[in-house]
Amino acid sequence: MGKARNDLIKIGELAQLVGVQVVTIRYYEKEGLLDKPQRTPNGYRTYRRGDVERLRFIRHCRDHGMAIEDIKTLLKLREAPERDCMEVNTLVDEHIKKLEEQLASLQALKSRLVELRGKCPHSGAIANCGILRGLDGAHCRAWRAEEGPKNQPAP
Amino acid sequence: MGKARNDLIKIGELAQLVGVQVVTIRYYEKEGLLDKPQRTPNGYRTYRRGDVERLRFIRHCRDHGMAIEDIKTLLKLREAPERDCMEVNTLVDEHIKKLEEQLASLQALKSRLVELRGKCPHSGAIANCGILRGLDGAHCRAWRAEEGPKNQPAP
DNA sequence: ATAATGCCTATAGTTACTATAGAGTCAAGG
DNA sequence: CCTTGACTCTATAGTAACTATAGGCATTAT
Numbered sequence: 001m002g003k004a005r006n007d008l009i010k011i012g013e014l015a016q017l018v019g020v021q022v023v024t025i026r027y028y029e030k031e032g033l034l035d036k037p038q039r040t041p042n043g044y045r046t047y048r049r050g051d052v053e054r055l056r057f058i059r060h061c062r063d064h065g066m067a068i069e070d071i072k073t074l075l076k077l078r079e080a081p082e083r084d085c086m087e088v089n090t091l092v093d094e095h096i097k098k099l100e101e102q103l104a105s106l107q108a109l110k111s112r113l114v115e116l117r118g119k120c121p122h123s124g125a126i127a128n129c130g131i132l133r134g135l136d137g138a139h140c141r142a143w144r145a146e147e148g149p150k151n152q153p154a155p
Numbered sequence: 156m157g158k159a160r161n162d163l164i165k166i167g168e169l170a171q172l173v174g175v176q177v178v179t180i181r182y183y184e185k186e187g188l189l190d191k192p193q194r195t196p197n198g199y200r201t202y203r204r205g206d207v208e209r210l211r212f213i214r215h216c217r218d219h220g221m222a223i224e225d226i227k228t229l230l231k232l233r234e235a236p237e238r239d240c241m242e243v244n245t246l247v248d249e250h251i252k253k254l255e256e257q258l259a260s261l262q263a264l265k266s267r268l269v270e271l272r273g274k275c276p277h278s279g280a281i282a283n284c285g286i287l288r289g290l291d292g293a294h295c296r297a298w299r300a301e302e303g304p305k306n307q308p309a310p
Numbered sequence: 311a312t313a314a315t316g317c318c319t320a321t322a323g324t325t326a327c328t329a330t331a332g333a334g335t336c337a338a339g340g
Numbered sequence: 341c342c343t344t345g346a347c348t349c350t351a352t353a354g355t356a357a358c359t360a361t362a363g364g365c366a367t368t369a370t
Contacts, residue, residue: 012347022348027327042335044348053291060290064271065264068326074287081282085275088286092272099265103258109220110254116219117247120240127236131243132229135215136208167316177317182358197366199317223357 008046018055025055031068033058033075066095163201173210180210186223188213188230221250 015022028034034054037045054075061071070091077088119130126132170177183189184200189209192200209230216226225246232243274285281287 010348021328023329024327026349031326042348043350044335057291062326063264064268064290065261074290077281078287081280083281084278085281085284085286086278088281088284089272089275089278092268092286096265096268096272099261099268103261103265106220106254106258106261109218110251110258113219113247113251113254117244117251120244123239123241123244125236126232126238126240126243129240129243131240131247132233135219135229136212165317176359178360179358181318186357197317199366217357 007048009048009052011045011047014047014052014055017052018059020055020059028055028058033068033071064095065099070095162203164203164207166200166202169202169207169210172207173214175210175214183210183213188223188226219250220254225250 009017011022011025015025025034029036034051037047037051040046057075057078058071061074062068066074073091074088077083077085116131116134119134164172166177166180170180180189184191189206192202192206195201212230212233213226216229217223221229228246229243232238232240271286271289274289
């Protein structure tokens, strides 16, 4: 048989196992999602099984679009197995609601933009471009700025 | 009649007219979306009609989720009325495609999360929580990290 | 006269990373 | 033994589109 596999792995191996970048692991550590790991005498971080699973959990949450702060909460809850899981439910419900709002907003955006795009189906001079005229606001009825500035992050 | 209204307005009035915050206007100026305006002797910015429309155009674009850089392009195109509007079409088409991708991704996220949520419909101990177990990855078949780290911004 | 606005600049914070610079550690090859 | 390359470390800055804060004039209202 080959040499017995040591349970301690370095950051690069952990990264590979879970499929994240090395820097991302250090970032999660700094943010308090991962505990400070033990170090080898030369200062290298060493991880073990539990860390792999914890990181995997974090990644799954991120893959579902959860914010770091929410994941922190989930991690804490996970460590209190005796508590009621209502809080988990609530957090997930809230996240689903957020996703639904984003979806609705994006859908509206897209519809409006597709409509606008229809105003300029063929080539022609910019001076006559229905899209730009639409964006000028002259043709925007339901999209007046008076609704107030709700600034969204860029796509 | 009342006193003749001066066409020059200050930044606060412009902000109010278009429905953005004052700081946002200064930000757009710094980013080159708005030209540097004239100043009163005391250093206050002064704007006029054209600025109101330009800012309105910018806000409409942002309301449609366009990135500042894209808006810059549109503004430049707008100032060349003799050119062909193909570029406008292309830009808008690309933006629509981006929106569609986002929509698809969010929709997938939501479905998965709703499914997960279904695993824990009632209260109970966290130790038995189907959601947390689902996020552990044991129950995640199609969501393995091996797909590679495609890091998305937070919601 | 003074207080409340409004305006100015400059800087830092937000989110979840990514990129860069500069340097130490380790295994293998020449 | 030395070098090359891969890996690790820290610290800092950059990303997008703002928001928030601090500190300081100018104007307006009381």
